[in-house]
Amino acid sequence: MLIGLAKTIFFLITFYYLFKIIGRxxxxxxxxxxxxxxxxxxxxxxxxxxQQARKQEGKVTIKQDAHKQSTHIVNDNEGEYVDYEEVK
Structure with a gap:
């Protein structure tokens, strides 16, 4: 039992210094x-x-995804509601 403990301690110390040297x-x-x-x-x-900024300088583009297009159709009679706060 004492020999097994001594071997374990020896291997632990050996591996510790080995990893320390390899790590350095x-x-x-x-x-x-x-x-x-x-x-x-x-x-x-x-x-x-x-490169992207250089290409797009002075050019305005609007990209629309086909997946995100709204299926809601607005009648010509209806306007767009804009929410606002009155500042006094």
Missing amino acids: LLLPYVMKKGVERMQQQQQQAATNYQ
Whole structure:
């Protein structure tokens, strides 16, 4: 029983230091790659936004989805009701 406990403690300490050493070697590399990937995604998003803004400058378009079209038909007699508050 005492030998099994000693082996368990030895393996736990060995794995702890092994992961600590590997973490110090690999963690900076993994973090660097993650930061580079995020920077690249931000750069692509900024480029796409600039291209889209450049295309649409001075142009007004209205997009309507076929799925969201209303099936309610308004008679010619009826007007559109506009709710307002009177400011004094």
